[in-house]
Amino acid sequence: MSGKQSGLYTVVANKSISDDTFRLAVAWENAPPGAGQFFLIKSGRSSVILGRPISAAHYDGRAVHFLIMKIGTGTRELAETREGETVFMIGPLGNGWSDFLPEAPQNGKPIALVSGGLGCAPLLYFAEELAARASPSFHFYAGFSTASPWLTGMTASLPVPPQKLIVTTDDGSDGEKGVVTDALDARAYAAVFSCGATAMLKAVAAVCAKAGIPCFISVENHMACGVGACLGCAVKTASGNKRCCADGPVFNAREVIFA
Ligand code: FES
Numbered sequence: 001m002s003g004k005q006s007g008l009y010t011v012v013a014n015k016s017i018s019d020d021t022f023r024l025a026v027a028w029e030n031a032p033p034g035a036g037q038f039f040l041i042k043s044g045r046s047s048v049i050l051g052r053p054i055s056a057a058h059y060d061g062r063a064v065h066f067l068i069m070k071i072g073t074g075t076r077e078l079a080e081t082r083e084g085e086t087v088f089m090i091g092p093l094g095n096g097w098s099d100f101l102p103e104a105p106q107n108g109k110p111i112a113l114v115s116g117g118l119g120c121a122p123l124l125y126f127a128e129e130l131a132a133r134a135s136p137s138f139h140f141y142a143g144f145s146t147a148s149p150w151l152t153g154m155t156a157s158l159p160v161p162p163q164k165l166i167v168t169t170d171d172g173s174d175g176e177k178g179v180v181t182d183a184l185d186a187r188a189y190a191a192v193f194s195c196g197a198t199a200m201l202k203a204v205a206a207v208c209a210k211a212g213i214p215c216f217i218s219v220e221n222h223m224a225c226g227v228g229a230c231l232g233c234a235v236k237t238a239s240g241n242k243r244c245c246a247d248g249p250v251f252n253a254r255e256v257i258f259a
Contacts, residue, residue: 116196143180
């Protein structure tokens with residue numbers, strides 16, 4: 001994975017995509033982050049001490065793009081940054097989805113990317129990586145609470161679209177009504193890669209375990225240092241506590257002990 005950098009980087013675009021979500025693009029002249037890796041980010045004139053951990057959603061050759069929800073002071077400050085201003089970033093951090101591809105059986109089946117809400121962002125970036133390879137092919141499942149413009153806009157930018165795109169919404173306002181695990185037949189896949197809220201990851205892991213299919217999940221956790229030093233992001237696993245920031249954020253779901 002790419003070497004970590006830190007410093008002030010220039011915002012090249014910042015666009016609102018819904019009432020509470022925005023897409024931030026930051027100039028990045030270093031090696032591209034791997035899909036699944038994240039950065040600690042805060043506004044260059046922020047009042048907060050710690051950057052927010054945000055996964056890369058896209059890399060266009062000159063800027064890293066992030067999809068960010070306004071959920072606190074740090075992210076609201078980021079939402080207000082304008083083109084030409086700076087953000088402070090540390091990254092890329094953590095492991096990536098592709099580290100786990102060798103663990104997916106090569107049985108001719110596609111892999112499934114299964115997201116909940118903004119969990120679609122790092123998986124869409126992974127889809128870009130997959131699209132650049134000859135195999136495996138992939139299907140994309142995206143669950144939302146209600147209809148969302150995010151996925152349409154993001155999938156339109158993929159060099160190769162997924163063979164199959166399944167959208168679910170809790171209220172039935174787009175795609176199939178229900179939760180994303182309702183639509184997922186894990187037995188159809190060589191492996192499942194998933195990102196979203198913990199309850200959703202737990203449900204996806206359970207579906208895969210029942211079907212005997214490998215499942216890899218990106219775990220969300222509170223973070224402080226982001227570099228493996230403070231032990232403030234412990235994830236309970238079958239082999240003891242692991243650091244989400246340094247040992248993850250992607251884990252084999254079989255290893256993770258959910259609360
Ligand atoms: S955030 Fe400090 S060890 Fe992970």
